[in-house]
Amino acid sequence: MAPRTAGMPARPSTVVLVESVVSPADGTRIVYRTFPCDSGDEAAPAVLMSHGTALSQAIWRGFGYVRALTHTHRVITVDLRGHGRSEGPHQASAYGLDSFVADLVAVLDKTGTPTADYVGYSLGGRVGFSLAAAHPERLHRFVSIAGAASTVRGTFDRVFFPGCIATLEEEGMDGFLRGWQAHTGAPLDAATRHAFSANDPVALAAYMSRAEEDPGVDDETLKRFDIPTQMIVGSLDLERVTTALHVHEVLPDAQLLVVDGATHGTILREPRTLETVTGFLAPV
Secondary structure (H helix, E strand, O other): OOOOOOOOOOOOOOOOEEEEEEOOOOOOEEEEEEEOOOOOOOOOOEEEEEOOOOOOOHHHHHOOHHHHHOOOOEEEEEOOOOOOOOOOOOOHHHHOHHHHHHHHHHHHHHOOOOOEEEEEEOHHHHHHHHHHHHOHHHEEEEEEEOOOOOOOOOHHHHHOOOOHHHHHHHHHHHHHHHHHHHHHOOOOOHHHHHHHHOOOHHHHHHHHHHHOOOOOOOHHHHOOOOOOEEEEEEOOOHHHHHHHHHHHHHOOOOEEEEEOOOOOOOHHHOHHHHHHHHHHOOOO
Protein backbone atom coordinates (compact mmCIF):
# COMPACT_ATOMS: atom_id res chain seq x y z
CA MET A 1 0.00 0.00 0.00
CA ALA A 2 1.35 3.42 -0.88
CA PRO A 3 2.19 5.81 1.94
CA ARG A 4 0.58 9.22 1.87
CA THR A 5 2.56 12.33 1.05
CA ALA A 6 4.83 13.37 3.90
CA GLY A 7 4.39 16.73 5.54
CA MET A 8 8.11 17.47 5.47
CA PRO A 9 9.20 19.06 2.18
CA ALA A 10 12.29 17.72 0.50
CA ARG A 11 15.32 19.93 0.89
CA PRO A 12 16.52 21.46 -2.39
CA SER A 13 19.71 19.74 -3.48
CA THR A 14 22.52 21.68 -5.10
CA VAL A 15 23.32 18.84 -7.48
CA VAL A 16 20.95 16.00 -8.30
CA LEU A 17 22.07 13.77 -11.13
CA VAL A 18 19.35 11.84 -12.99
CA GLU A 19 20.91 9.05 -15.00
CA SER A 20 20.15 5.62 -16.40
CA VAL A 21 21.91 2.34 -17.05
CA VAL A 22 21.06 -0.57 -19.33
CA SER A 23 20.64 -3.74 -17.30
CA PRO A 24 22.83 -6.66 -18.31
CA ALA A 25 19.91 -8.97 -17.50
CA ASP A 26 17.87 -8.12 -20.59
CA GLY A 27 18.61 -4.58 -21.75
CA THR A 28 15.93 -2.90 -19.61
CA ARG A 29 16.75 0.77 -18.96
CA ILE A 30 16.97 1.56 -15.23
CA VAL A 31 16.72 5.16 -14.04
CA TYR A 32 18.44 6.34 -10.87
CA ARG A 33 19.43 9.56 -9.10
CA THR A 34 22.48 10.46 -7.07
CA PHE A 35 22.55 13.01 -4.25
CA PRO A 36 25.95 14.20 -3.03
CA CYS A 37 26.94 14.20 0.62
CA ASP A 38 26.44 17.58 2.29
CA SER A 39 30.14 17.77 3.08
CA GLY A 40 31.02 17.56 -0.59
CA ASP A 41 33.24 14.57 0.19
CA GLU A 42 33.17 12.38 -2.91
CA ALA A 43 34.63 9.57 -0.81
CA ALA A 44 31.68 9.61 1.62
CA PRO A 45 29.99 6.22 2.08
CA ALA A 46 27.15 5.47 -0.32
CA VAL A 47 23.64 4.23 0.43
CA LEU A 48 21.49 2.61 -2.26
CA MET A 49 17.71 2.90 -1.74
CA SER A 50 14.91 0.87 -3.36
CA HIS A 51 11.16 1.54 -3.07
CA GLY A 52 8.07 -0.69 -2.80
CA THR A 53 5.48 -2.05 -5.20
CA ALA A 54 3.83 0.51 -7.52
CA LEU A 55 5.87 3.37 -6.02
CA SER A 56 9.04 5.11 -7.21
CA GLN A 57 12.27 6.54 -5.88
CA ALA A 58 10.41 9.79 -5.12
CA ILE A 59 9.30 8.37 -1.76
CA TRP A 60 12.79 8.73 -0.32
CA ARG A 61 12.79 12.50 -0.84
CA GLY A 62 9.13 12.94 0.09
CA PHE A 63 9.56 11.27 3.46
CA GLY A 64 12.83 12.98 4.40
CA TYR A 65 15.23 10.06 3.99
CA VAL A 66 17.41 11.79 1.40
CA ARG A 67 17.51 14.92 3.55
CA ALA A 68 18.66 12.93 6.58
CA LEU A 69 21.09 10.53 4.93
CA THR A 70 22.96 13.09 2.83
CA HIS A 71 24.35 14.44 6.10
CA THR A 72 26.66 11.42 6.14
CA HIS A 73 26.24 9.59 2.81
CA ARG A 74 26.18 9.90 -0.93
CA VAL A 75 22.62 8.74 -1.68
CA ILE A 76 21.60 6.71 -4.73
CA THR A 77 17.87 6.15 -5.33
CA VAL A 78 16.54 3.82 -8.01
CA ASP A 79 13.31 3.30 -9.94
CA LEU A 80 13.03 -0.49 -9.96
CA ARG A 81 12.18 -2.10 -13.30
CA GLY A 82 8.50 -1.70 -14.13
CA HIS A 83 8.25 1.35 -11.86
CA GLY A 84 8.74 5.10 -12.09
CA ARG A 85 10.77 6.20 -15.10
CA SER A 86 12.51 2.86 -15.57
CA GLU A 87 11.35 0.65 -18.42
CA GLY A 88 8.63 -1.90 -17.70
CA PRO A 89 8.75 -5.11 -19.73
CA HIS A 90 5.37 -6.77 -20.25
CA GLN A 91 6.64 -10.34 -19.80
CA ALA A 92 6.43 -11.89 -16.34
CA SER A 93 9.76 -13.61 -16.98
CA ALA A 94 11.46 -10.18 -16.83
CA TYR A 95 10.66 -9.75 -13.13
CA GLY A 96 12.65 -12.53 -11.51
CA LEU A 97 14.65 -11.47 -8.48
CA ASP A 98 17.84 -12.19 -10.38
CA SER A 99 16.90 -9.46 -12.86
CA PHE A 100 16.24 -6.92 -10.09
CA VAL A 101 19.59 -7.82 -8.54
CA ALA A 102 21.40 -7.42 -11.87
CA ASP A 103 19.81 -3.98 -12.24
CA LEU A 104 21.10 -2.81 -8.86
CA VAL A 105 24.58 -4.17 -9.43
CA ALA A 106 24.63 -2.29 -12.74
CA VAL A 107 23.71 0.93 -10.91
CA LEU A 108 26.47 0.37 -8.36
CA ASP A 109 28.95 -0.26 -11.17
CA LYS A 110 27.82 2.79 -13.16
CA THR A 111 28.16 5.07 -10.12
CA GLY A 112 31.60 3.70 -9.24
CA THR A 113 30.36 2.25 -5.96
CA PRO A 114 32.21 -0.94 -4.97
CA THR A 115 30.35 -1.23 -1.65
CA ALA A 116 27.24 0.51 -0.31
CA ASP A 117 24.80 0.49 2.53
CA TYR A 118 21.35 -0.58 1.35
CA VAL A 119 17.83 0.43 2.39
CA GLY A 120 14.79 -1.24 0.85
CA TYR A 121 11.07 -0.78 1.53
CA SER A 122 8.66 -3.69 0.90
CA LEU A 123 9.62 -4.92 -2.61
CA GLY A 124 12.92 -3.09 -2.17
CA GLY A 125 13.57 -5.02 1.03
CA ARG A 126 12.84 -8.32 -0.66
CA VAL A 127 15.20 -7.45 -3.51
CA GLY A 128 17.76 -6.46 -0.87
CA PHE A 129 17.74 -9.93 0.67
CA SER A 130 18.46 -11.40 -2.77
CA LEU A 131 21.17 -8.82 -3.46
CA ALA A 132 22.83 -9.61 -0.13
CA ALA A 133 22.67 -13.34 -0.88
CA ALA A 134 24.08 -13.06 -4.40
CA HIS A 135 26.62 -10.27 -3.89
CA PRO A 136 27.50 -9.90 -0.20
CA GLU A 137 30.75 -8.19 -1.17
CA ARG A 138 28.78 -5.22 -2.54
CA LEU A 139 26.91 -4.43 0.71
CA HIS A 140 28.24 -2.91 3.91
CA ARG A 141 24.99 -2.83 5.90
CA PHE A 142 21.41 -3.82 5.00
CA VAL A 143 18.10 -2.34 6.16
CA SER A 144 14.79 -3.97 5.28
CA ILE A 145 11.68 -1.88 6.00
CA ALA A 146 8.53 -4.03 5.77
CA GLY A 147 10.40 -6.41 3.48
CA ALA A 148 10.62 -10.19 3.48
CA ALA A 149 13.21 -12.73 2.44
CA SER A 150 10.54 -14.75 0.63
CA THR A 151 6.88 -14.52 -0.31
CA VAL A 152 3.86 -16.78 -0.66
CA ARG A 153 1.10 -17.00 -3.23
CA GLY A 154 -1.77 -14.62 -2.55
CA THR A 155 0.33 -11.84 -1.03
CA PHE A 156 -1.05 -9.15 -3.34
CA ASP A 157 -4.64 -10.35 -2.85
CA ARG A 158 -4.12 -9.79 0.88
CA VAL A 159 -2.36 -6.43 0.48
CA PHE A 160 -4.82 -5.02 -2.07
CA PHE A 161 -7.92 -7.15 -2.80
CA PRO A 162 -8.72 -10.67 -4.05
CA GLY A 163 -8.23 -10.99 -7.80
CA CYS A 164 -6.19 -7.77 -8.07
CA ILE A 165 -3.75 -9.15 -10.67
CA ALA A 166 -6.54 -10.29 -13.00
CA THR A 167 -8.21 -6.90 -12.55
CA LEU A 168 -5.02 -5.13 -13.62
CA GLU A 169 -4.79 -7.31 -16.72
CA GLU A 170 -8.44 -6.91 -17.71
CA GLU A 171 -9.45 -3.45 -16.50
CA GLY A 172 -6.20 -1.51 -16.16
CA MET A 173 -5.26 0.88 -13.37
CA ASP A 174 -8.72 2.47 -13.21
CA GLY A 175 -10.31 -0.92 -12.56
CA PHE A 176 -7.61 -1.80 -10.04
CA LEU A 177 -8.18 1.43 -8.11
CA ARG A 178 -11.96 0.92 -8.15
CA GLY A 179 -11.53 -2.62 -6.84
CA TRP A 180 -9.13 -1.54 -4.12
CA GLN A 181 -11.41 1.29 -2.99
CA ALA A 182 -14.42 -1.02 -2.91
CA HIS A 183 -12.45 -3.53 -0.85
CA THR A 184 -11.33 -0.96 1.72
CA GLY A 185 -14.76 0.66 1.90
CA ALA A 186 -13.23 4.13 1.95
CA PRO A 187 -11.95 6.56 -0.70
CA LEU A 188 -8.26 6.25 -1.52
CA ASP A 189 -6.28 9.35 -0.65
CA ALA A 190 -5.14 11.53 -3.54
CA ALA A 191 -1.43 10.74 -3.11
CA THR A 192 -2.02 6.99 -3.25
CA ARG A 193 -4.29 7.30 -6.28
CA HIS A 194 -1.74 9.48 -8.06
CA ALA A 195 1.18 7.14 -7.31
CA PHE A 196 -0.63 4.05 -8.55
CA SER A 197 -2.15 5.77 -11.60
CA ALA A 198 1.36 6.47 -12.91
CA ASN A 199 2.02 2.74 -13.36
CA ASP A 200 1.78 0.69 -16.55
CA PRO A 201 -0.90 -1.86 -15.56
CA VAL A 202 0.43 -4.58 -17.87
CA ALA A 203 3.96 -4.27 -16.47
CA LEU A 204 2.65 -4.14 -12.91
CA ALA A 205 0.55 -7.27 -13.42
CA ALA A 206 3.52 -9.06 -14.99
CA TYR A 207 5.71 -8.18 -12.00
CA MET A 208 3.06 -9.28 -9.47
CA SER A 209 2.50 -12.58 -11.27
CA ARG A 210 6.20 -13.43 -11.23
CA ALA A 211 6.73 -12.21 -7.66
CA GLU A 212 4.26 -14.78 -6.34
CA GLU A 213 6.24 -17.59 -7.97
CA ASP A 214 9.74 -16.54 -6.91
CA PRO A 215 10.80 -18.32 -3.70
CA GLY A 216 13.29 -15.66 -2.62
CA VAL A 217 16.05 -16.44 -0.12
CA ASP A 218 15.82 -19.67 1.88
CA ASP A 219 16.87 -20.21 5.49
CA GLU A 220 20.09 -22.03 4.66
CA THR A 221 21.23 -19.03 2.61
CA LEU A 222 20.14 -16.61 5.34
CA LYS A 223 22.26 -18.47 7.87
CA ARG A 224 25.35 -17.56 5.86
CA PHE A 225 24.63 -13.81 5.98
CA ASP A 226 27.46 -11.90 7.66
CA ILE A 227 26.23 -8.42 6.67
CA PRO A 228 24.96 -6.28 9.58
CA THR A 229 21.19 -6.37 9.10
CA GLN A 230 18.32 -4.34 10.47
CA MET A 231 14.60 -5.10 10.01
CA ILE A 232 11.84 -2.59 10.69
CA VAL A 233 8.15 -3.50 10.54
CA GLY A 234 4.85 -2.05 11.76
CA SER A 235 3.01 -3.89 14.52
CA LEU A 236 -0.20 -3.85 12.43
CA ASP A 237 1.55 -5.33 9.39
CA LEU A 238 0.93 -8.82 10.73
CA GLU A 239 2.20 -10.84 7.78
CA ARG A 240 5.49 -8.93 7.71
CA VAL A 241 5.83 -9.15 11.50
CA THR A 242 5.66 -12.93 11.16
CA THR A 243 8.29 -13.03 8.42
CA ALA A 244 10.56 -10.61 10.28
CA LEU A 245 10.38 -12.70 13.44
CA HIS A 246 11.27 -15.78 11.41
CA VAL A 247 14.30 -14.08 9.84
CA HIS A 248 15.33 -12.91 13.31
CA GLU A 249 15.25 -16.51 14.53
CA VAL A 250 17.54 -17.50 11.65
CA LEU A 251 19.72 -14.40 12.07
CA PRO A 252 19.69 -13.69 15.82
CA ASP A 253 22.33 -10.96 15.46
CA ALA A 254 20.06 -8.93 13.18
CA GLN A 255 18.38 -5.90 14.73
CA LEU A 256 14.56 -5.95 14.76
CA LEU A 257 12.29 -2.98 15.44
CA VAL A 258 8.52 -3.39 15.56
CA VAL A 259 6.95 0.07 15.40
CA ASP A 260 3.79 0.12 17.49
CA GLY A 261 0.66 1.18 15.61
CA ALA A 262 2.30 1.29 12.16
CA THR A 263 0.90 -0.49 9.11
CA HIS A 264 2.62 -1.62 5.92
CA GLY A 265 1.59 1.64 4.28
CA THR A 266 2.47 4.01 7.12
CA ILE A 267 5.78 2.57 8.30
CA LEU A 268 7.94 4.93 6.21
CA ARG A 269 6.42 8.09 7.65
CA GLU A 270 6.89 7.00 11.25
CA PRO A 271 9.57 9.26 12.81
CA ARG A 272 11.00 6.29 14.69
CA THR A 273 11.67 4.48 11.41
CA LEU A 274 13.79 7.29 10.02
CA GLU A 275 15.60 7.77 13.34
CA THR A 276 16.40 4.06 13.51
CA VAL A 277 17.67 3.88 9.93
CA THR A 278 19.95 6.91 10.29
CA GLY A 279 21.27 5.61 13.60
CA PHE A 280 22.05 2.19 12.17
CA LEU A 281 23.82 3.69 9.14
CA ALA A 282 25.76 6.33 11.05
CA PRO A 283 29.48 6.21 10.26
CA VAL A 284 31.43 4.25 12.84
